[in-house]
Amino acid sequence: MRLTPLALAATLLVACSSDSRTHADSTSAASNGGSVALTGAGATFPYPLYSRWFADYANQKGVKINYQSIGSGGGIRQLSEQTVDFGASDAPMKDDELAKAKGGPILHVPTVIGAVVMIYNLPELKQPLKLDGPTLADIYLGTIRKWNDSRIAALNPGAALPASDILVVHRSDGSGTSFIFTDFLSAVSPAWSSGPGKGKEVQWPTGLGAKGNEGVAGQVKQTPGAIGYAELAYAKQNNLPTAAIKNAAGEFVAPSVESATAAAAGAAASLAPNTDYRVSIVNAKGAGAYPIASFTWILLYQNQTDAAKGKQLVDFLTWALTDGEKQAAALDYAPLPDAMAKQLLDRLKTVKVGGTA
Numbered sequence: 001m002r003l004t005p006l007a008l009a010a011t012l013l014v015a016c017s018s019d020s021r022t023h024a025d026s027t028s029a030a031s032n033g034g035s036v037a038l039t040g041a042g043a044t045f046p047y048p049l050y051s052r053w054f055a056d057y058a059n060q061k062g063v064k065i066n067y068q069s070i071g072s073g074g075g076i077r078q079l080s081e082q083t084v085d086f087g088a089s090d091a092p093m094k095d096d097e098l099a100k101a102k103g104g105p106i107l108h109v110p111t112v113i114g115a116v117v118m119i120y121n122l123p124e125l126k127q128p129l130k131l132d133g134p135t136l137a138d139i140y141l142g143t144i145r146k147w148n149d150s151r152i153a154a155l156n157p158g159a160a161l162p163a164s165d166i167l168v169v170h171r172s173d174g175s176g177t178s179f180i181f182t183d184f185l186s187a188v189s190p191a192w193s194s195g196p197g198k199g200k201e202v203q204w205p206t207g208l209g210a211k212g213n214e215g216v217a218g219q220v221k222q223t224p225g226a227i228g229y230a231e232l233a234y235a236k237q238n239n240l241p242t243a244a245i246k247n248a249a250g251e252f253v254a255p256s257v258e259s260a261t262a263a264a265a266g267a268a269a270s271l272a273p274n275t276d277y278r279v280s281i282v283n284a285k286g287a288g289a290y291p292i293a294s295f296t297w298i299l300l301y302q303n304q305t306d307a308a309k310g311k312q313l314v315d316f317l318t319w320a321l322t323d324g325e326k327q328a329a330a331l332d333y334a335p336l337p338d339a340m341a342k343q344l345l346d347r348l349k350t351v352k353v354g355g356t357a
Contacts, residue, residue: 037312041068042075042088043176044212045114046296048233049331050088053324061319063312071212073174073200079106079299085309087299090114090176091200092278103301107351108277109317109344110295112325113264113334115255116180117292118243119220119235120227122147124162128254130155132246133188133283133291139227140168141191142206147225155246162225169219169228172209174200180294181229184282188291229292232256233332247291248283259290260334268337273346293334300351307354314351321345 047069054065068074072089079087080101092108093101118136120129131139135151138144144151148161171178182198196202210219216228217238232255235242244252253259263284271279283291298317304310321344325335336344 037063038065038086038309038316039067039084040065040075040086040088040298041070041078041084042299043072043090043296044069044214045072045090045116045177045180045231046088046112046333047213048231048237049112049328049333052327052331053320056324056327057316057319061315063316065316069212071171071173071200072176072179076299079301085300085313088297089299090294090296091179092297093299101301103303103305105302106299107302107347108297108299109321109347110277110297110336110340111320112296112328112336113260113281113293114296115232115260115290115293115332115334116177116184116229117232117235117255118227118245119217119230119238119240120243121220121224121240122162123224124160125241127156127159128241129159129243130246130252131243133184136245137185137189137192139166140170140185140205140207141195142168164225167223167226168204168207169210169216169223169226170204170207171211171216173211175212176200176294176296177213177229177231178202180282181292183280183294184292187283232260236332245291247289248285249287249289251287253288253290255290255292257329257332257334259288260293261337262286263289263291263293264295264334265289265337268340271340271343273343277344295336302350303352304354310351310353314348314353317348318345321348 050067054067058064072091075087075089076093076097078084082102098106132155145166146163147166148163153161179198179200182202186193186198210216213230213234217230217234220226220228221238221240242255244254247253263281266284266286267279267281281293300313321341325341328335
């Protein structure tokens with residue numbers, strides 16, 4: 001069942017504080033009484049879906065989950081310091097981050113596929129905006145500064161592009177959404193790759209920072225001439241138009257569940273059973289593939305020292321990869337391919353709970 005606009009708006013408003021401050025997930029806190037069984041922190045990108053999962057799981061299983069939607073960087077830090085039971089990130093952990101984690105090996109469990117979309121505020125434009133990767137990179141590099149720039153105009157023949165300034169909006173916090181976006185820019189633009197590069201946090205050459213997906217969406221919505229990036233659900237909730245992006249096959253593709261699924265199809269088919277799932281699917285080859293798409297991951301220690309919590313976490317992830325996947329499309333996320341979900345269920349069996357596997 002799709003959340004009503006009012007219900008999803010209430011969910012999104014809770015989403016993000018700062019990496020140094022935490023807050024309870026309002027959906028989980030409103031569920032069944034009793035103490036919180038599991039705690040997690042991290043990505044805002046999948047928060048609309050995760051909050052639904054946590055509420056439904058509490059209602060069905062009686063297990064409450066408190067999730068702090070503070071950004072991927074914060075989730076990785078809190079898991080590494082063992083202050084939460086699981087982390088969530090849209091950027092896979094780097095080797096040095098894995099090495100610094102206090103609790104031993106960390107498993108990356110993809111949950112769904114999401115699209116990072118380019119949202120904009122151009123009331124004058126009566127047709128969907130089209131952009132390619134190099135042009136988008138130059139907008140974020142600050143070398144394209146006007147909406148009627150010849151390069152944008154060439155991609156949008158006949159469009160009523162204003163002569164106004166482009167106001168770039170980006171994330172101000174450590175963000176997996178930023179990682180996905182800059183991963184794409186690095187793949188399509190040598191200037192971006194050799195300059196800001198890719199990461200959860202980069203030195204933005206221009207623009208205004210906003211906190212969380214909801215912060216970027218809110219800033220773009222209230223600022224004529226603005227462009228920003230956010231997860232698809234946030235764009236839809238805020239009634240913001242999204243640009244069609246040119247993919248590796250030369251097609252202009254609009255973001256959708258179907259085009260995100262197409263981006264993941266090739267990668268999922270080629271994954272070996274023993275992969276660690278730290279893979280990128282930006283700028284994927286193939287017809288109909290949306291080029292700024294990614295898996296999002298839940299992160300957990302393979303060796304769970306608390307037997308009760310470890311079992312609860314594995315049970316929840318098993319539910320998420322089966323029953324939970326059925327809810328993804330209604331909230332504008334693409335479910336994992338069936339074969340990949342089955343591989344992940346096998347991977348969960350390697351989790352050691354209180355000294356047993």
